[in-house]
Amino acid sequence: MNIINKYNSFDDAAMTARLKEGDKTAYEAIYNEYWPRLFSYIYNRLKSKEAAEEIIQEVFFSLWMKRATLDLTHSLSAYLFTAVKYQLFNYLKSDQVRRKYASQASVPLADNSNEENMAANDLKNTMEKEISRLPEKCQQVFRMSRQEHLSINDIASTLNISHKTVENHLTKALRQLRMVLGHYFCFLLIISSF
Helix, strand or coil: CCHHHHHHCCCHHHHHHHHHCCCHHHHHHHHHHHHHHHHHHHHHHHCCHHHHHHHHHHHHHHHHHCHHHCCCCCCHHHHHHHHHHHHHHHHHHHHHHHHHHHHHHHCCCCCCHHHHHHHHHHHHHHHHHHHHCCCHHHHHHHHHHHCCCCCHHHHHHHHCCCHHHHHHHHHHHHHHHHHHHHHHHHHHHHHHCC
8 A cells, every 4th residue: 555545544634733743754654545535626616727726726735835824723635625715705806907908908998008018028138037036847837837828737747747837837836926926927927928
């Protein structure tokens, strides 16, 4: 019996205790157990594979980062589904912002479009500069995801790396870009894909 199967026989409390100790195998077992259910939950609401994968990636990344201070008042399942609902809410809010920017960008409001185009180009250039500062593999994964619109699974198979490694590269890239570009980040993601 391999280690992950051994861990799958533990209950949530035992898994959570091991996770809090930094046990990567317990984390992987939790990931493998809950990922399909969380994906179905999000996908049924958004009908977008990429968005569902991104939301779940954020939840599992956060779970690992907060593992030492994890204090569950209910089950691990309840914790993960609550975290996914919260991320879904944030996604929907930012999606409204993206749609608002996209609709405003498609309707010229004034004849100062040259200034707006210059500002948009400056923002795009700034984003490109920040992307180029990422580690090479991280850049490659980000560009494949955001510019070539490949799924996490497609990127993993193309680069011959694991699904988890792709998620880690995307998380690192998104975090870095959010930190540097702040509130312009959503707008930049929209214009960079055109």
